[in-house]
Amino acid sequence: MSAAEKLGQIVESRLAGDPKKARGWLRAGWEAENVLFHIAPHKELAPADRYLQQLMMGTMLAPLRHPEGSAMVSIFVPCEMMQEVELVPYSAEAFSCYLSASFCEGACLERAEEEGISDTLCSYHRTFLGAAEAGLLRAPKCIVYTNVTCDANLLTFRKMAEFYQVPAFYLEVPMDVSEASVTYVERQMRELKAFLEKTTGKTISESALCERVARSKTSLETFRKVQQTKADRYVPTDLVTPFYSALTANLLLGTEEEQHYVEMALQDAQNAPAKRGKHIYWMHTIPFYSQAVKDRFLFTESAQIVGDELSQVCFSDFDPSNPYRAMAKRLVTNAMNGPSRRRIQKGIDNAADAKADGVIWFNHWGCKHTLGIAELGRQQFEAAGFPTLVIDGDGCDKSKEGEGQIATRIGAFLEMLDRKEATA
Numbered sequence: 001m002s003a004a005e006k007l008g009q010i011v012e013s014r015l016a017g018d019p020k021k022a023r024g025w026l027r028a029g030w031e032a033e034n035v036l037f038h039i040a041p042h043k044e045l046a047p048a049d050r051y052l053q054q055l056m057m058g059t060m061l062a063p064l065r066h067p068e069g070s071a072m073v074s075i076f077v078p079c080e081m082m083q084e085v086e087l088v089p090y091s092a093e094a095f096s097c098y099l100s101a102s103f104c105e106g107a108c109l110e111r112a113e114e115e116g117i118s119d120t121l122c123s124y125h126r127t128f129l130g131a132a133e134a135g136l137l138r139a140p141k142c143i144v145y146t147n148v149t150c151d152a153n154l155l156t157f158r159k160m161a162e163f164y165q166v167p168a169f170y171l172e173v174p175m176d177v178s179e180a181s182v183t184y185v186e187r188q189m190r191e192l193k194a195f196l197e198k199t200t201g202k203t204i205s206e207s208a209l210c211e212r213v214a215r216s217k218t219s220l221e222t223f224r225k226v227q228q229t230k231a232d233r234y235v236p237t238d239l240v241t242p243f244y245s246a247l248t249a250n251l252l253l254g255t256e257e258e259q260h261y262v263e264m265a266l267q268d269a270q271n272a273p274a275k276r277g278k279h280i281y282w283m284h285t286i287p288f289y290s291q292a293v294k295d296r297f298l299f300t301e302s303a304q305i306v307g308d309e310l311s312q313v314c315f316s317d318f319d320p321s322n323p324y325r326a327m328a329k330r331l332v333t334n335a336m337n338g339p340s341r342r343r344i345q346k347g348i349d350n351a352a353d354a355k356a357d358g359v360i361w362f363n364h365w366g367c368k369h370t371l372g373i374a375e376l377g378r379q380q381f382e383a384a385g386f387p388t389l390v391i392d393g394d395g396c397d398k399s400k401e402g403e404g405q406i407a408t409r410i411g412a413f414l415e416m417l418d419r420k421e422a423t424a
């Protein structure tokens with residue numbers, strides 16, 4: 001049994017009777033992992049990716065260490081103003097992923113079921129709701145959420161605001177991607193500033209916010225360069241790094257740490273040897289625990305996941321001198337907002353930057369947005385010249401069946417890419 005499995009067993013066994021102890025064990029386990037990431041990082045990981053592991057672990061530990069200094073958010077909420085008032089944002093997807101990696105999502109899912117949450121709801125949200133109801137999470141300072149991109153946000157964060165009795169702010173983003181929508185959201189961004197100032201008693205300085213949003217723009221631009229540089233290089237990777245970069249690109253966008261990460265990643269890409277094996281661009285979440293996916297992509301030279309769409313959903317064409325409008329524009333033009341073709345086209349552009357040999361579209365169970373457009377996505381990627389495989393699974397709930405089909409289908413897909421190259 002691995003240390004993570006042992007931790008999961010301890011946390012799950014204490015959750016029903018003594019949630020405080022369960023929470024203590026969870027924190028102790030994550031603190032220990034954090035120390036390991038600092039003193040004995042994975043040798044095969046590139047330096048930037050080792051730093052990224054530490055960064056994400058610190059972000060996930062924050063709500064356990066100082067819940068009153070944390071903000072619960074939905075993943076695409078612009079977080080710069082929270083950073084300005086020194087709140088650490090954490091999202092449902094990120095926290096649930098870490099619970100799953102610690103083998104304790106099962107008890108949280110059960111708790112959610114007992115609370116009457118339907119299992120048609122995405123497992124990231126069910127795990128998160130179950131964890132909160134069971135006492136694994138303490139009350140945050142506040143909650144900030146948006147309807148971009150999934151309907152699950154509205155249920156989860158409203159329920160959490162009621163459960164914890166903390167102030168919540170809802171950013172309503174129209175699906176119409178237009179200047180009028182940007183103006184509508186800009187007004188809400190200014191209201192969010194007032195909300196955060198009132199909630200924390202701190203003041204947000206306009207000039208500091210402009211500087212922070214300018215840093216966000218630079219980080220987004222630098223990350224695109226990373227992806228373009230990696231296109232012809234071999235950077236060994238695991239299954240969580242592409243997803244970590246998706247989480248930090250949203251939660252930590254605007255921080256010096258995120259900027260440091262993308263600069264390091266650019267350096268790593270520039271210093272990397274020539275490309276080896278197949279480059280796969282991944283659409284949506286990655287089932288990091290799947291042995292079938294590990295066998296094909298975990299530090300393998302024959303194929304690597306070179307990018308995940310969730311780390312590249314934002315455009316950088318905003319003007320930081322008006323930070324409220326800039327953040328509003330980033331949210332309205334998020335690739336996940338508006339017609340599905342926008343999301344697919346952004347994925348195609350990202351895959352082209354990474355010179356992907358193929359694309360895997362992961363149909364995460366319960367994600368209506370992703371499941372509903374999978375066939376359209378496959379057709380558009382194929383039409384753009386990217387062989388595309390659609391697979392079904394669950395990025396968080398390890399009890400879902402499907403390993404057999406994933407192994408067979410990914411194996412056949414990679415063989416097809418090899419044959420395609422041989423006959424080209």
Ligand code: SF4
Nearest residue numbers: 122124150152366367
């Ligand atoms: S996987 Fe889909 S349904 Fe679940 S949180 Fe993400 S966007 Fe929402």
